[in-house]
Amino acid sequence: MDHYDMIVIGSGPAGRRAAIQAAKLGKDVMVVERGGRVGGVSVHTGTIPSKTLRETALNLSGWRERGFYGRSYRVKQDISADDLRRRLHVTLGHEVEVLEHQFARNQVSTMRGTARFTDSKTIEVEGEEGETFAMSADSFLVAVGTVPFRPDYIPFDGAVSVFDSDEILELPDLPRSIAVIGAGVIGVEYATIFSALDVHVTLVEPRSSMLDFIDKELLEDFTYQLRDRGMALRFGSKVESVTRTDKGCEITLEGGRKVRSEMLLFAAGRMGATKTLNLDACGLECDHRGRLKVDPETLQTSVPHIYAAGDVIGFPSLASTSMEQGRIAACHALGVAAHEPPEYFPYGIYAVPEISTVGMTEEEVIERGIPYESGIARFRETSRGHIMGLDRGMLKMLFSLKTRRLLGCHIVGEGATELIHIGQAVLNLKGTLDYFVENTFNYPTLAEAYKIAALDAWNRMGASVPEEKVKKQA
Known part of the structure; x- marks a missing residue:
């Protein structure tokens, strides 16, 4: 039986960052990945594919140029599903090559297969042809990610008309209409991508609103944009049944209202991919969504030498934060001090238009x-x-009246996920309104919006100087 200092189950953002961190500390590391190639959900069905699909849709549809040339403008008149996938496959190939090179350069061992615990110190890996390998380790990191939630009342077929958020990447044809059930991040992203391709979209959500963690004023602007371009929003509408028809599918909502479309994307939640891990053997339990509970500071589970990171532990379920969780878990497991991540991290939603936010919302400030x-x-x-x-x-x-410090930054529109990092830096460095007012931004850039917004706040706050600045000048 081979023994390692650390075994990482899953090669997504959390798994790969943990494995490389441990390897850089001179440890023997094994990464077990059940997918065809390394990269995990992030590379193959989640983060990278959906963002690549978005960029392809915006480019081929001419979306960014319609302000000048009209709504009917298109770069390619007849866009097919194959057109969307072509760029996707090239991008994914590059991502996998980079990751494989990182593992090879840092001497991280990898194995393809499905891992299951046999006890708290040992796992068994079943290979592609049914062969099994046993291996042990001083510590483990569970970074298996998530899979789409697939309730029994949804008649998934995955090839014709009813898809989950993994299957939608392989849709056979671009539909004329699509219904999306679930107005979370994934549902909103795909709904707006299809809308940008001039597909008629109906977004169905049982709650009365979407993306509740976003600043309400920003969300109102975003919602207006969706309605303005013809998206149908069915909020507060619980789905009673879904039926496949000759022309696609029919959704019956509570109260009898029906939604008909050629295709249906069900994107209402995801489940931790822990079903095959045999967690009972190592003394762990998961919740009803397959997620593991960890110490938020160390990422340890209830079994101290077994760690978990990434989407499998739940919120915030971002590739960026998952990477940091993997690094922190690896350092703690190997007894190395790890610097704590900053208090505030940016949240990016790659919808059309983009949304990005960092810090407190206006509702939280109030x-x-x-x-x-x-x-x-x-x-x-x-x-x-x-x-x-x-x-x-x-x-x-948002700025504090007492200290003039930045409290939160929220952006909706083109380039939001890039622009947010200026606000993130100022926020985590405890910067104030004066930074934006006194500094010069490249011209012409969208980053100028920071100065415009700061001056807008300054005009209402007055030109008063914070007390500590007066003392410093004196």
């Missing part, structure tokens, strides 16, 4: 009783926005 002021900039107020033909998009910042 709930905490912090006196504040907000500043807003519209992208159409910037010269770069005019050049790009943007008539939508906004940046909102």
Whole structure:
């Protein structure tokens, strides 16, 4: 039986970061991946594929140029599912090659197969042809990610008309209409991507709203944009049944209302991919969604030498935070001090338009009783926005009236997930309104929106100087 310092189950963002971190510390590491190639859900069915699909849709549809050339403008008139997949396969190939090279360069061992615990120190891996291998380790990291939630009342076929969020990447044809059940991050992303391709989209959500963690003013702007381009939003509508028909599918909502479409994407939740791990053998239990509970600081499970990271532990379920969780878990398992991640991290939603946010929302600021002021900039107020033909998009910042410190930054519109990092840096460095007012930004850029929003807040706050700055000048 081979023995390792650490065995990592899963090669997604958390798994690969943990494995490389452990290898850089001179440890023997084995990564077990049940997929065809390394990369996990993030590379093959989640983060990278959906973002590649989005970019392809925007490019081929001419979406970004319609502000100048009209809504009927297209780069390619007849866009097919094959057109969307072509770029996807090239991108995924590059991602896998980079990851395989990183493992090879750091001497991380890899094995393809399905892992299951036989006890708390040993796993058994079943290979592609049924062969089994036993191996042990001083510590383990469970980073198996998630799989789509597939309730019994949804008649999935995965090839014709009813898909989950993994299967939608292999859709045979681009439909004329699609219904999306679930207005979480995944559902909203795919719904808006299809809408950008001029597919009629109906978004169904049993709750009365979507993306509840987003600043409400930003969400109102986003929702207006979706309705303005013809998306049908069915909020507060519980699904009673789904039936496949000759023309696609029919969804019956509570109250008798029906939604008919050629295709259906069910994207209401995901489950931790822990079913095959035989967790009972190592003394672990998962919740009803297959997720593992961990110490938020060390990422340890209830079995101290077994760690878990990434989507399998739940919120925030971001590739970026999963990487940090993997690094922290590896360092703790190997007795090495790991610097703590910053208090605030950015959240990116790759919808059309993008949404990105960092820090407190206005609702959270009010709930905490912090006196504040907000500043807003519209992208159409910037010269770069005019050049790009943007008539939508906004940046909102929240500042403390007492300290003038930035409390939160929220963006909806083109490039939001890139622009947010300026706000993130200022927020985590405890910067103030004065940084944005006093500094110069490249011209013409969308980043100018930071200065516009800061001046908007400054005009209402007045030119008062914070007490500590007065003392410093004195």
